[in-house]
Amino acid sequence: MTSSRNRNIVIVGAGIIGISIAYHLSIRNNISITVLDSDIPGSGATEHSFAWVNAFGKEPRTYHTLNRRSLDMWYRLSDQLDSDIGIHHGGELRWENTENGAKTLINRVRQLQGWGYPCRIITKDELVSMEPDLSPGNVLASSYSNADFHIETDKFMSVILNKVIENGISLHSNTPVIDFKRKNDRIYSVITSETEFPCDIVVLAAGVNTTSLADKVDVYLPQQCSPGVIIKTTKCKKIMQNAAIIHAPSKKETHQHIHMRQLDDGTLRIGQGTQEGINSDDSQEHADALLDNLKTYFPAVGMASAITTPVGYRPMPIDGYPVIGFTKSVSNLYITLMHSGVTLAPIISEMATIEIVDGINVEWFVPYRPNRFNTV
Ligand SMILES: Cc1cc2nc3c(=O)[nH]c(=O)nc-3n(C[C@H](O)[C@H](O)[C@H](O)COP(=O)(O)OP(=O)(O)OC[C@H]3O[C@@H](n4cnc5c(N)ncnc54)[C@H](O)[C@@H]3O)c2cc1C
Incomplete structure (x- = not known):
């Protein structure tokens, strides 16, 4: 050709x-x-986008491998572009506070380790020592995937x-x-x-x-049709000391899991549920509720307030x-x-x-x- x-x-x-x-x-x-x-x-x-670069939740193995290869290729692209492209290293931390959630997480980590993905089960002490501002509450299992990162798109x-x-x-x-x-x-x-x-x-x-x-x-x-909402916050002190991405379980029955990341300017991005979770609530009440949920884990967020963003549609x-x-x-x-x-x-x-x-x-x-x- x-x-x-x-x-x-x-x-x-x-x-x-x-x-x-x-x-x-x-x-x-x-x-x-x-x-x-x-x-x-x-x-x-x-x-x-939430812009979590990962192969954690990707099934089956061929699709996991496609994502894994791409994750590794980000570094070469970054070298080629030879500028700060907004990559935040640090891996992904998560924990579970129910028996079912813990069992699923442990099984997932074992499967990923078998596929050669760098992740492992960690103790609650390790979790808290990696993120000193975190009050995780009940921890029945937690994991750390150190290859993951996020990018400021x-x-x-x-x-x-x-x-x-x-x-x-x-x-x-x-x-x-x-x-x-x-x-x-x-x-x-x-x-x-x-x-x-x-x-x-x-x-x-x-x-x-x-x-x-x-x-x-x-x-x-x-x-x-796959709508999702990732809310923003105003600036707060650096609360994520090591991890690039954190997935936290729901603390109350009325809450969903949340995922979060922090940008260079101190603002946070927060989403609810899983990575593909459907959500089209872009109200201020929803944004406030997500941030309140997060504050129960990170009181150091202090006076930062939630800024709602319009619904995004995943292709x-x-x-x-x-x-x-x-x-x-x-x-x-x-x-x-x-x-x-x-x-x-x-x-x-x-x-x-x-x-x-x-x-x-x-x-x-x-x-x-x-x-x-x-x-x-
Ligand atoms: C809420 C949410 C969370 C996500 N989280 C993650 C995540 O954590 N990790 C991850 O890897 N991915 C995530 N994604 C998915 C990821 O963001 C998308 O897969 C990616 O951005 C798709 O890029 P794209 O260039 O294909 O599409 P887009 O970014 O949508 O770009 C398409 C472009 O086409 C243009 N266009 C549309 N119609 C026309 C037309 N008729 N003529 C000319 N131009 C047109 C649009 O203006 C747009 O600029 C998420 C997405 C959403 C919405």
Whole structure:
């Protein structure tokens, strides 16, 4: 597939996936890259993400391994970009306060250890010595996964956007794609409300809107609706001394589990339930309740107050797994639709570039092809 003439690649969507692909394409020769976003870069799911980079809760093993590889690839991407991209190291801490929760956690840690994931069961004393401001209450089992981290996605997006612009890509914000022009099995032009962009290849990285855009060329990519709310707080003292991410159990029956992280500026991000938990309550009452819940574990949060954020929608394929690759019915349409896109951005973007530019079938992606929905 290598050619000396310039190939036009149009990427629809400037979230973490679209822009990371643009970056890897931009370091190859003879490619003209255009990125179109209906809003501003990073304003989709990427902005609403909890941004925990991990392979902890990922099943089955092949999907765990995909996430694990990507987690390790973040360091190389960080070296390549050679700037502070907002990675917070420190691992993930969690504990459980019910018999059932403890049993599930211990079994999960044993399974992950068998897969070679660096995590272990720790004692309550270790938990508290790692986080001296923490009052965990009843602890029946706790664990530490030291490979996990979180990333400040706005810092990452700002660095990588500067880099792709420096590398000569053409980026158009506030430019919604509304349709495609197609001849036989190929798209030859991407239509926006104002104009159109001729193309040799289209990469569809439009997050939740990928499904409706693919539908324009009769490609079926079913998604589930997956709203989530990650609230913010005003600044507080540094309460997380070591861990990057903490998952805490519910203390009262009316509470859910919570997860938290702290940014460089002292503000916190807090979500409830599991990583994929459905929540569309973006009221101030809900935000206050989450922070009150957290304060029972970290009284040192003190006077910080909760700031509600709008609901974010996870790009969530119907079976929960990524959709990556060329479609069968439209041979120059490459799809990237996924949850856990913050964890997966390095592997998806580098390997998608190999598939698009070098015409190679990357075997890691084989379970995730668009044609598994049987209509493309
Ligand atoms: C509440 C929540 C918590 C999450 N927690 C985690 C986590 O802890 N760890 C993790 O790894 N992942 C997490 N995720 C998932 C992760 O954030 C996403 O998988 C990732 O951000 C997807 O990136 P994307 O670039 O594919 O999509 P997006 O960031 O949604 O980007 C798509 C872009 O396409 C643009 N667009 C849409 N329609 C059009 C159109 N017609 N024309 C042009 N442009 C268009 C949008 O404006 C947007 O900028 C979470 C997501 C949410 C919502």
